[in-house]
Every structure is written in C-alpha cells, then in structure tokens.
Amino acid sequence: MRIAVVLWIFAVMAALPFPAEAKAAPLEEIRRILLSEALEPPPPAVLESLEEAGLQAFLKQFDPYARYFPARDYQSPVSGREAWIGIGAELVERDGEIHLSVYRGGAADMAGIPDRSKLLEVDGRSVAGLGAQAVASLLRGEEDTVVRLVLTRPGGERLDVGIVREAFKPLDVEPVPPGDRQILRIREFVAGMTRPALQATIDFLARRGAAKDGPLIIDLRDAMGGDLYEAFDMAGMFLPAGTLLGTIQGRGEEVREVRTSSGEKYRMPLALIVGPDTASSAEIFAGALHQQGRATLVGRRTYGKCSSQTDARLSDGSVLRYTNRDVLLPGGGSCSGAGLVPDREVSDAELLDLARLVRVVDDILAGK
Amino acid sequence: MNRQTVVLMMLVAGLLGGCASGDQDPRSGGLLGGISGLSSGAYENRVKEREARLQQLRATQSQLDAEKGQLEAQKSTAQAQLDKDQARVKAMQSEIAALDKKTKSLAAMEGTDKQAVADLQKRVSDLKGKMNRQASSLDDLEGSGLGDEDLDLRRTQLEKQRDALRKEYELLMKMQMELAQ
Numbered sequence: 306m307r308i309a310v311v312l313w314i315f316a317v318m319a320a321l322p323f324p325a326e327a328k329a330a331p332l333e334e335i336r337r338i339l340l341s342e343a344l345e346p347p348p349p350a351v352l353e354s355l356e357e358a359g360l361q362a363f364l365k366q367f368d369p370y371a372r373y374f375p376a377r378d379y380q381s382p383v384s385g386r387e388a389w390i391g392i393g394a395e396l397v398e399r400d401g402e403i404h405l406s407v408y409r410g411g412a413a414d415m416a417g418i419p420d421r422s423k424l425l426e427v428d429g430r431s432v433a434g435l436g437a438q439a440v441a442s443l444l445r446g447e448e449d450t451v452v453r454l455v456l457t458r459p460g461g462e463r464l465d466v467g468i469v470r471e472a473f474k475p476l477d478v479e480p481v482p483p484g485d486r487q488i489l490r491i492r493e494f495v496a497g498m499t500r501p502a503l504q505a506t507i508d509f510l511a512r513r514g515a516a517k518d519g520p521l522i523i524d525l526r527d528a529m530g531g532d533l534y535e536a537f538d539m540a541g542m543f544l545p546a547g548t549l550l551g552t553i554q555g556r557g558e559e560v561r562e563v564r565t566s567s568g569e570k571y572r573m574p575l576a577l578i579v580g581p582d583t584a585s586s587a588e589i590f591a592g593a594l595h596q597q598g599r600a601t602l603v604g605r606r607t608y609g610k611c612s613s614q615t616d617a618r619l620s621d622g623s624v625l626r627y628t629n630r631d632v633l634l635p636g637g638g639s640c641s642g643a644g645l646v647p648d649r650e651v652s653d654a655e656l657l658d659l660a661r662l663v664r665v666v667d668d669i670l671a672g673k
Numbered sequence: 674m675n676r677q678t679v680v681l682m683m684l685v686a687g688l689l690g691g692c693a694s695g696d697q698d699p700r701s702g703g704l705l706g707g708i709s710g711l712s713s714g715a716y717e718n719r720v721k722e723r724e725a726r727l728q729q730l731r732a733t734q735s736q737l738d739a740e741k742g743q744l745e746a747q748k749s750t751a752q753a754q755l756d757k758d759q760a761r762v763k764a765m766q767s768e769i770a771a772l773d774k775k776t777k778s779l780a781a782m783e784g785t786d787k788q789a790v791a792d793l794q795k796r797v798s799d800l801k802g803k804m805n806r807q808a809s810s811l812d813d814l815e816g817s818g819l820g821d822e823d824l825d826l827r828r829t830q831l832e833k834q835r836d837a838l839r840k841e842y843e844l845l846m847k848m849q850m851e852l853a854q
Binding site: 480506 | 823826
C-alpha cells in the first residue's frame with residue numbers, strides 16, 4: 306500500500322464550479338449509467354435498492370474500482386499534479402514497516418534522506434503499529450514548519466533529521482542515481498504529459514553523456530496507474546510501428562486493437578522494475594513491452610488490474626468512476642487478478658534496494 | 674675592557690649571531706631578527722614573495738569575477754528563455770480560450786453532432802487544464818530550490834510537453850472546424 310504524503314493545493318479544483326452546499330447524490334443518474342455502461346452492471350432489481358447512505362460500499366460490491374466523488378472532492382486524473390506541501394516523499398507500507406519513497410529534489414531528498422529509508426519516529430512518536438494513513442497524518446503540516454524524523458537508511462545506519470515542509474512539484478519522470486546510468490522512475494501516466502517527459506528525459510541524459518545504446522531501466526515500483534492511452538503511447542516508443550499493444554473491449558462493444566504508431570523509436574535494451582504496487586496503466590505498459598519481447602521484467606509480481614475506468618460527470622457536478630472496459634495484453638490474456646510475473650523475481654527486501662535491482666538487471670542483460 | 678667596549682662587542686656579537694641564524698623570516702629571528710633580515714636582503718625577498726602572492730590573489734579574484742559574470746550571463750539567458758516560454762504558453766492559453774469559445778458556440782448550434790461536440794468540449798477543457806499546469810510549472814521555475822541540472826531537466830520536459838500540447842491543440846482545432854462545417 307502506498308500513500309502520498311502531500312497536501313494537494315486545490316488550484317485546479319478551485320477553478321471548477323461546484324455547488325456551495327453538499328447535495329444528495331443523483332441516484333437515478335448513477336443507476337442509469339451503471340446499467341447501460343458498466344462492464345459488469347449490478348442486476349436492475351439490486352440497483353433499485355441503491356441509496357445515498359452506503360453508496361460507496363454498494364458500488365464496491367459490484368466493482369472494486371468504482372467510486373463516487375462529491376464535486377468538491379474530485380480532481381481529474383488526467384490533469385496531473387499541481388504542487389503539494391510536504392516532505393517530498395511517499396509512504397510505502399511493507400510487512401508492517403513504513404518506508405519512504407523519496408522524490409528527487411523534494412525536501413526529504415535535499416535533507417539527505419536516501420530512498421526507501423525505514424521510518425521509525427515522527428516528532429518523537431514511534432510509528433510502530435501505525436498504518437500508512439495514520440503516519441501520513443503525522444507527517445502533514447503547514448508550509449515552512451519542521452517535522453523531525455528518525456529513520457534507518459537502507460544500509461541500516463540510523464538517521465535523525467529535521468525536515469522543513471515545503472511546496473514542491475515533482476518531475477514528471479525522475480532520473481534516479483547514479484545519474485550516469487539511464488535509470489528513470491515513473492510514478493504515474495498522465496495523459497499527454499508523461500510520454501513527452503520520458504522522451505525529454507532520455508534525450509536529456511543522452512546529451513549529458515549517457516550511452517545512447519546503453520540499457521534503459523525504468524523503475525515502476527511506485528507506478529499505480531493513470532491514463533491507459535498514455536501507457537500504450539509510451540510502450541509504442543520502444544516498438545516498431547504497427548506492433549500490437551493490446552486490445553480493449555467494453556460491454557457490447559467490438560474488440561478494439563491498439564497498435565503502435567510511427568514516430569521516434571528507442572532501440573536500447575530495456576528493463577522494467579516492477580512490484581506489488583505496480584498497477585493498472587503501469588501494468589499495461591509493462592505487460593505490452595514484456596509480451597512483445599521488448600523488455601525484461603525484474604522485481605515482484607504486480608498488482609493485477611488490467612481494466613479501465615471512466616469518470617462520468619453527473620448533473621450536479623459530482624463524478625461517478627466505474628469500470629467500463631477490459632484490457633487484454635498482446636498475448637490475449639488479462640493481468641487482472643493475476644498480475645505480471647517478472648523474468649527474475651527478487652525477495653521483498655531486495656525490492657527495496659535499487660542498487661541491488663540494477664545489478665540483477667545488469668546480470669540478466671549480460672546473459673548471466 | 675671598559676664598559677663601553679663590552680657593550681660594543683656584545684652588539685657586534687649579537688649582529689653576527691643574527692646573521693648566522695639562517696632564518697630568513699624576520700618574524701622568527703628574535704629581538705634582532707628583523708635587523709638581520711634587513712642586512713641580508715631577505716626582507717626584500719619577503720616583500721617580493723608577498724607581492725607575488727598579492728598578484729596571485731588578484732588573478733584569482735579576477736577569475737572569480739569572470740566566473741560570476743559568466744553565471745550571471747547564464748542566469749539572464751535562462752531568464753530570457755523562461756520569459757520566452759512564458760510568453761509562448763500565454764499565447765497558447767489565448768488560442769485555447771478562443772477554441773473553447775468556438776466549441777461552446779458550436780454546442781448551441783442546431784444540427785451539430787451533440788455527442789461529438791461534448792467530446793470535443795471535454796478535450797478542450799483538459800487541454801486548458803494542462804496549459805494552466807504548464808504556466809504554473811514555468812512560474813515555479815523562478816526561484817525554485819531545484820539544482821541546476823534538475824531545472825534544466827524540468828525545462829526540457831516542459832518544452833517537450835508543450836510541443837505535445839500544441840499538437841493536441843491543432844488536432845482539436847481541426848476537429849472543431851470539421852464539426853462546424
């Protein structure tokens with residue numbers, strides 16, 4: 306489980322019109338949409354029992370990814386991130402331990418906290434036994450305030466550090482040290498934004514001396530999804546024009562094949578690091594490249610969600626998210642429920658150690 | 674020996690002792706060290722040495738001044754580039770606003786494909802959001818705490834994203850014109 310330690314600045318939200326008062330959910334509209342468009346609609350008789358109270362639980366019963374957002378709580382997943390105030394890290398919860406996934410250039414990075422450090426205390430309070438949500442609320446605070454953390458580095462050394470919470474906007478694609486290698490981290494697939502950012506970053510590193518034909522490693526351990534077509538477009542950067550990337554099918558719709566388009570192509574060896582948080586669009590990106598024999602997967606089995614959701618704006622400005630399509634990978638199978646199995650599986654501990662993962666990738670690419 | 678002769682001999686011995694010390698640093702020669710330095714020419718050497726050091730310092734200073742000038746020039750080039758980028762984004766925001774207006778008027782027209790217009794409206798609205806994000810990202814580059822390399826990278830990413838948004842704008846413009854016909 307992963308959670309962003311951020312407080313979103315609702316700049317975009319503020320610009321969206323929404324009712325001043327909380328209104329009742331437009332149940333009739335929700336019933337109609339689910340009945341006509343959901344991939345697996347609830348039976349009509351059951352839909353009739355839909356009520357305002359327990360709406361989220363009702364939706365989850367039929368579609369684990371369905372959700373209702375009152376107008377003021379909604380932020381479009383295609384708009385990308387604005388900026389946040391925080392320590393510039395996300396929490397990764399693994400076997401009851403909390404680790405930090407540190408953003409390049411954020412406050413935690415600037416304070417010298419290595420990625421995947423284990424969090425022990427926040428402002429003198431032990432985080433033992435606390436879930437990610439509870440720890441996140443301990444970490445949140447006003448801009449320019451200090452939070453004191455006790456951590457252990459991946460090597461085991463203890464670290465006691467004060468971090469000033471600050472406004473921060475992460476890079477859309479982050480180069481990960483060592484900088485002379487092409488190791489990039491992608492955390493989300495934002496429509497129309499992540500692909501150009503990936504291209505720009507690869508070209509930037511090449512200008513800075515990275516070997517153009519040297520292996521490219523993309524770290525998808527923290528990539529929980531985003532826009533489906535962005536994922537396909539990004540996979541297309543590494544495959545010849547016309548290659549099958551997958552198929553999409555909605556209820557009662559014809560199966561639609563998605564193939565790569567022409568454009569700039571990258572031919573360097575490609576390895577993707579995946580883990581249990583790698584989900585949805587990230588799995589589709591990884592799955593398409595893997596099944597077309599273009600990328601090696603290293604890490605742990607992925608989450609297992611190869612379906613697509615859509616956000617329907619309702620008449621009162623609220624939004625209904627529901628699953629409307631299934632996505633099949635080039636081999637014809639879905640990753641839903643099963644996840645992607647890496648070519649080389651590592652232990653949970655190894656998954657936290659990027660240097661070790663890079664060595665595994667190097668061994669595979671060297672044929673060891 | 675009378676008392677005067679003894680004092681003179683002691684002074685001569687002292688001077689000779691100073692000369693024989695071999696220590697050319699006037700500061701470490703004891704009471705008469707400075708005098709001995711003067712008499713041996715080491716003081717002139719010391720002055721020359723100091724002048725050489727001063728010259729070295731002046732050279733380092735002018736090198737630092739040159740580097741500062743270079744950095745300031747780089748900074749002003751970067752600022753000029755940023756100003757240019759901001760102007761481009763502003764121009765694109767105006768173009769998208771005009772497209773948004775046209776799309777809205779299209780929605781009010783009789784006989785247009787309502788679903789197609791609604792889809793177009795959604796895409797224009799997404800594009801508008803992304804351009805606003807570009808604008809705020811560029812604003813953030815001013816006075817950002819990011820290191821130089823990360824700033825360069827962010828600028829490169831933004832530039833590539835802007836090219837992609839420009840393509841999306843051109844496509845939507847074409848769609849809008851087709852729908853209007």
